[in-house]
Amino acid sequence: MKILEDRIKKDGRVLGEDVLKVDNFLNHQVDPQLMQEMGDEFARLFDGEKIDKVLTVESSGIAPAIFAAAALNVPMVFARKKKSITLSSESYIADVYSFTKQETNHVMIDKRFLHEGERVLIIDDFLANGQAVTGLMEIADAANAEVVGVGIVIEKTFQKGRAMLDEKGVHVESLARIAAFEDGQVVFAD
Template identity: 50%
Template sequence: MEELKERIKREGEIVSQQVLKLDAILNHQVDPALTMEMGRQFAARFAADGVTKVVTVESSGIPVAFAVAHELGVPMIFARRKKTLLADPDSYVERVPSFTKGIVTDLMLPKRFIKKEDRVLLIDDIIANGDAARGLVKIIHAAEAALVGVGIVVEKCFQPGAQGLRDQGIRLESLVRIQALEEDGIVFAD
């Protein structure tokens, strides 16, 4: 997705060789037109898969997952990372480390929102080590729902997350693939 690559080049901030800050595009500020285009891109790639639910993790995955769900005409569900007073006690829970936060959190998804007959598309903003995605995959499997695939806005190819999911036989589609973060800029994989 060329427009997204250009925005990443202009507005992304290389923090280190491992970390790319995209808060002007994905994390704090969200461009509705760009986000809806991402939704159209993922919806087109998974249109023939009979998706019944789109699932993500709070919070950065929500805008893109919403755009995908809107395009596909299906509900979007997000797993919470923090228990609230209104949290459903009958939830799937999976403990996962967070690459960007440097802590371990619980992903919680109420059981009533994901059923055995669902065909689930997992959407997230960035994949690094893949811990959040693997946690959601475990939740989808625990619900006995079908995982049709994973859509990632930015795949960091130099970290093991995306390849690890592919090695499990999971279809993973990325809008942008980054090969390296270097002092003089971002190296895209394609």
């Protein structure tokens, strides 16, 4: 998506070898017009699929996911992230390991908001090692819901998340695909 790539070039900050900070338009300060265009683009990319619900994880997934849900005219559900949980019969729960923070969190979705046979689109801000997406897929699986596809704002193709999802046969669409960081600059995949 050209306007997103341009925005990453203009406002993204590369830190170290593999970190891209986009906190001035995506995950701290948020550009609503860009979010709307991204939501429309996700709807276009998954056009033809029947989608009942959009799933994401708080907090950075919420803005892109709510505009995708608006464009698809379906509800959005965001999983809550918790450091510690008490097991409950009321929620689906999955573990999500964060490589950046080196800690395991739990994500949970109330059973009232995900049902057998529902066709869900998972949206997230980043795809790196695929931990958050895998957690949401586990939850969908536990609910006997079907994951129609995964929509990602920024994918780092050099980390293992994409390959893992491809192996599982998941339909993944990323609005920007980053192949590498070179001399502090972003190199996009074709």
